[in-house]
Amino acid sequence: MKKIYFVSLLCLSQLGWAQENSAVKYAELITTSDLKENLSILASDALEGRKTGTRGQKMAAAFISNYFSELGLTAPVNGSHYMPIDLYSVTPADIYLKAATQRYSNFSEIIYLGSADSGGEISTEVVFAGKGTEADYANLDVKDKAVAVQIGSLSFGIMAGLRKVSALARDKGAKMIFYIPASTADEFKTFAAQMQGYLSSGNLSLNKPDATSPNKGAFFITQAIAEKLFKTTTPKLNAASAAEPTKKALAKIKPATISYQVAMNIKNVKSENILGYMEGTDKKDELVVITAHFDHIGKNATGGADVINNGADDDGSGTVSVLQMAKAFTHAKKEGKGPRRSILFMTVTGEEQGLFGSEYYSEHPTFPLANTVVDINIDMIGRRDPEHKGKPDYVYVIGADKLSSELHEINERNNKEHEKLDFDYLYNDENHPTNLYKRSDHWNFAKKGIPIVFFFDGIHEDYHQVSDEIGKIEFDLLAKRAKTAFYTAWEVANRDARLVVDKK
Numbered sequence: 435m436k437k438i439y440f441v442s443l444l445c446l447s448q449l450g451w452a453q454e455n456s457a458v459k460y461a462e463l464i465t466t467s468d469l470k471e472n473l474s475i476l477a478s479d480a481l482e483g484r485k486t487g488t489r490g491q492k493m494a495a496a497f498i499s500n501y502f503s504e505l506g507l508t509a510p511v512n513g514s515h516y517m518p519i520d521l522y523s524v525t526p527a528d529i530y531l532k533a534a535t536q537r538y539s540n541f542s543e544i545i546y547l548g549s550a551d552s553g554g555e556i557s558t559e560v561v562f563a564g565k566g567t568e569a570d571y572a573n574l575d576v577k578d579k580a581v582a583v584q585i586g587s588l589s590f591g592i593m594a595g596l597r598k599v600s601a602l603a604r605d606k607g608a609k610m611i612f613y614i615p616a617s618t619a620d621e622f623k624t625f626a627a628q629m630q631g632y633l634s635s636g637n638l639s640l641n642k643p644d645a646t647s648p649n650k651g652a653f654f655i656t657q658a659i660a661e662k663l664f665k666t667t668t669p670k671l672n673a674a675s676a677a678e679p680t681k682k683a684l685a686k687i688k689p690a691t692i693s694y695q696v697a698m699n700i701k702n703v704k705s706e707n708i709l710g711y712m713e714g715t716d717k718k719d720e721l722v723v724i725t726a727h728f729d730h731i732g733k734n735a736t737g738g739a740d741v742i743n744n745g746a747d748d749d750g751s752g753t754v755s756v757l758q759m760a761k762a763f764t765h766a767k768k769e770g771k772g773p774r775r776s777i778l779f780m781t782v783t784g785e786e787q788g789l790f791g792s793e794y795y796s797e798h799p800t801f802p803l804a805n806t807v808v809d810i811n812i813d814m815i816g817r818r819d820p821e822h823k824g825k826p827d828y829v830y831v832i833g834a835d836k837l838s839s840e841l842h843e844i845n846e847r848n849n850k851e852h853e854k855l856d857f858d859y860l861y862n863d864e865n866h867p868t869n870l871y872k873r874s875d876h877w878n879f880a881k882k883g884i885p886i887v888f889f890f891d892g893i894h895e896d897y898h899q900v901s902d903e904i905g906k907i908e909f910d911l912l913a914k915r916a917k918t919a920f921y922t923a924w925e926v927a928n929r930d931a932r933l934v935v936d937k938k
């Protein structure tokens with residue numbers, strides 16, 4: 435009985451034997467020792483945290499490019515693995531405000547928010563507009579003037595909410611906005627120092643900022659400046675803000691004159707994506723893209739003995755996984771088992787500061803996006819988050835079901851057959867506050883209608899810290915997750931039909 439059962443099982447499993455067998459054989463080439471060897475280079479202190487445009491990032495680029503060359507992958511960008519990208523770094527220069535005969539410089543009692551240069555000193559009338567709501571503007575003329583608006587206490591969290599206030603002010607014709615936060619002088623000072631640290635390291639952008647845009651940006655000013663400006667007290671300003679609109683209390687606050695200058699330094703920063711291409715066989719016009727970002731956040735400006743953010747997990751782990759997947763597919767191809775569809779192995783730059791590398795590729799694709807069937811993106815797969823400590827091996831899967839029901843099914847089935855990870859879909863919810871579906875490079879493919887799957891290990895205690903070191907990587911788990919991505923890539927690259935796009 436047992437024997438017969440065994441034989442019949444064998445027969446069943448022989449269906450699709452050739453393909454399955456190959457996938458397993460090549461997946462096994464993704465080894466912990468290779469992952470460790472490559473990560474020990476990418477996450478070493480010598481690479482200084484791989485910040486976009488810096489020496490360390492360029493060392494990583496050279497290493498990856500060499501790796502692709504040695505594998506024999508095609509260099510698809512005019513014969514190079516490098517896809518050059520021009521970025522712009524904007525840092526605040528001479529920024530000041532003159533109010534009521536006093537001059538305030540940036541990051542003291544004022545903070546300028548934005549990247550637009552005013553093109554010299556500007557003098558303007560400033561109108562107190564309460565909380566800056568629609569009703570507040572009813573009895574005010576702010577066209578071509580500046581407005582001063584009261585807001586809540588300072589924190590990085592309030593920034594998003596200010597967009598609405600600013601849009602309404604602009605809509606009413608205001609050309610500059612002065613936010614008056616409900617923060618004490620000390621709180622303001624602390625926040626100004628944080629902002630200075632953050633903005634002085636250079637805010638990157640993909641498009642060259644307008645050289646002069648006097649009507650962009652906004653200032654935070656202290657309550658003390660507002661008091662001097664409007665020759666009144668904060669309680670009185672508060673009362674005017676809180677009064678019934680019919681009382682026209684805001685219109686009774688006399689407008690003041692204010693002058694300001696915003697000068698910015700704009701520097702060109704050169705960076706690059708690194709691409710390795712493998713041509714497919716009978717379906718070579720269709721393309722599978724496998725991505726991970728190889729940049730990270732560099733060195734801390736100040737700190738203790740260790741100032742280097744090694745980014746072993748973020749996203750050294752994804753980068754070495756892409757390299758090992760490239761190696762596995764290369765071996766398959768050498769043995770006549772190369773993928774039917776072409777594969778682009780792409781490690782991208784500029785992720786940490788705005789997904790710039792993948793955005794650039796999606797706007798200047800080396801291969802037509804219309805023929806691109808999937809992006810498999812890996813960003814952090816070498817660690818375990820606090821929620822999964824002491825639990826079975828897992829990975830967060832994000833986005834697989836958003837555009838293609840087939841991609842979700844393929845990913846699920848291959849995992850059940852092979853690595854058997856717990857797939858955690860917590861962050862797959864588009865309404866999850868972390869918004870992870872839009873927070874790594876796959877998003878630049880998804881927004882063009884290309885199905886994506888994103889593998890991720892969660893937010894752990896060393897996220898964006900100098901302690902994101904290689905010693906904390908779980909290499910067995912990293913290999914399992916990389917193999918899981920590999921099996922999905924293998925099936926999508928080799929199946930008869932192109933992945934269906936049947937959602938949205």
Ligand SMILES: [Zn+2]
Nearest residue numbers: 748749813814
């Ligand atoms: Zn990352």
